[in-house]
Amino acid sequence: MLRLIHATEEFEYDQARELFLEYVESLGVDLSFQNIATELQNIPGEYAPPDGCILLALDSEQPAGCVALRKIDEQVCEMKRLYVKPQWKGRGVGKKLALAILDEAKIRGYSFIRLDTLPTMQQAIQLYRSLEFYPIEPYRFNPIEGTLYMEKQLK
Known part of the structure; x- marks a missing residue:
């Protein structure tokens, strides 16, 4: 049975670190401009409560996916880092994680949530559109051509 949890313990941060790394490797692009090595080393870092969080999707205590939230x-x-392991794709795990992180953003009192995504990530783009994200102008540096920037109003 799939369940979502907040990563709060060191072993859960280790699971998040592994999932973040899998995510980065699955993209096949250089994310060094995001200081990914530092991010991985410092988890929870910018995702630490109370302003952010990391959610893990677990199946029989094994990580199936993740998503993170950070304050702008x-x-x-x-x-950030919405990722579902390949064997879990197509089962609604990404949508569950995305809906849960939207709830976390609302709980924290944010008015808007943003993201950036690659044009090759068509399933993710479709999910974001179904959740009423809309295109916006770039809000941070990303040298990858075609990067899409999106936002959703929460209030």
């Missing part, structure tokens, strides 16, 4: 400013947060 008092009104705006960012969804």
Whole structure:
């Protein structure tokens, strides 16, 4: 049975670290501009409560996916690292994680949630559109051509 949890313990941060790394490797692009090595080393880092969080999807205590939330400013947060392991794709895990992180953003009082995604990630883009994310102008540096920036109003 799939369940979602907040990563709060070191072993859960280790699971998140592994999933984040799998995610980065699955993209096949260089994310060094995001200081990914530092991010992985410092988990929870920018995702630490109370302003952010990391959610893990677990099946029989084995990680199936993850998503993270971090603060941009008092009104705006960012969804990061939404990832579902290949054997779990097509089962609604990504949608469950995305809906849960939207709830987390609302609980924390944010008015908007943003994300960026690659044009090759068509399933993710379709999910974001179904959740009423809309295109916006770039809000942070990303040198990858065609990067899409999206936002959703929460209030």
